[in-house]
Structure formats: structure tokens, C-alpha cells
Amino acid sequence: MIPANNHPEIDRLIHLKKHLGGMTMSKLISCQFNIDTACVELVFDDGSQLSIDCTAVENEVADNRFQRSELDYLIYNDPLAYADLVLNGDPEAYLKAVTEYKPFDS
Numbered sequence: 437m438i439p440a441n442n443h444p445e446i447d448r449l450i451h452l453k454k455h456l457g458g459m460t461m462s463k464l465i466s467c468q469f470n471i472d473t474a475c476v477e478l479v480f481d482d483g484s485q486l487s488i489d490c491t492a493v494e495n496e497v498a499d500n501r502f503q504r505s506e507l508d509y510l511i512y513n514d515p516l517a518y519a520d521l522v523l524n525g526d527p528e529a530y531l532k533a534v535t536e537y538k539p540f541d542s
Contacts, residue, residue, distance in 0.1 A: 467516045476515045476522075488522055503531040 463481040469490070470477050478486040490511055498504040507527075510518040521527055 467519055469511050469515045476511060476519050478519055486519075488519060490518075493522055493527070497527045497531060499531075500535075502535040506531060506535050 464478060465481050466477075466479045468477060469475075470487075473487070474489065474491050476488040476490060478488075480486075490507070494504050494507055498507055507518070510521065521530055
């Protein structure tokens with residue numbers, strides 16, 4: 437079961453995946469980051485496509501520059517893992533686990 441989110445962009449992608457994924461999408465042909473649109477684009481062998489707006493996802497789940505940097509690393513170096521995280525995982529829990537943010541004490 438896919439966990440509920442309070443993030444509109446992620447909710448929209450999960451909704452698309454649930455309603456299109458099982459019926460029309462079959463084999464993934466490509467998954468790449470398109471720098472012109474700032475989207476991770478997934479293309480399937482039946483011609484269907486899914487585009488993840490990375491800016492919208494970052495705005496919804498990343499609280500600081502360290503978390504944004506971690507998402508950027510995935511986007512550029514492993515877009516398939518990024519797509520899997522957004523569609524099947526819990527991006528907020530992942531970011532809290534892999535980033536350490538310690539504000540300076542005044």
C-alpha cells in the first residue's frame with residue numbers, strides 16, 4: 437500500500453501511477469533527467485510517459501539546502517532511484533535519514 441502524503445505533486449504522481457501503472461504501463465524503456473524541463477521522465481514500451489516535476493517535489497519535501505542537495509544528487513546520478521523514491525517511497529523519511537543538519541549556535 438502506498439502511504440498517504442500531504443504533498444500535492446507527489447499525490448498527483450501516485451494517483452497517476454495507481455490508475456495508469458497497472459493497466460497501461462508495462463516495460464520501462466528509459467528514465468532520465470531532462471534539464472530543460474527540470475523533470476525526471478520515464479518512458480514505457482507502450483508509448484506512455486510519466487514526468488516528475490523535480491522542482492515541485494523539492495519545494496514540498498526538502499526543508500533545507502542539504503536535503504535539496506541529496507535530491508539533486510539522485511536526480512543527476514540515479515534518476516531511476518529518484519523516481520522510485522518519489523513514487524514508491526517516503527521522500528521525507530529518506531531525507532531525514534541521509535542528511536544531517538545542525539544550525540549554528542548563536
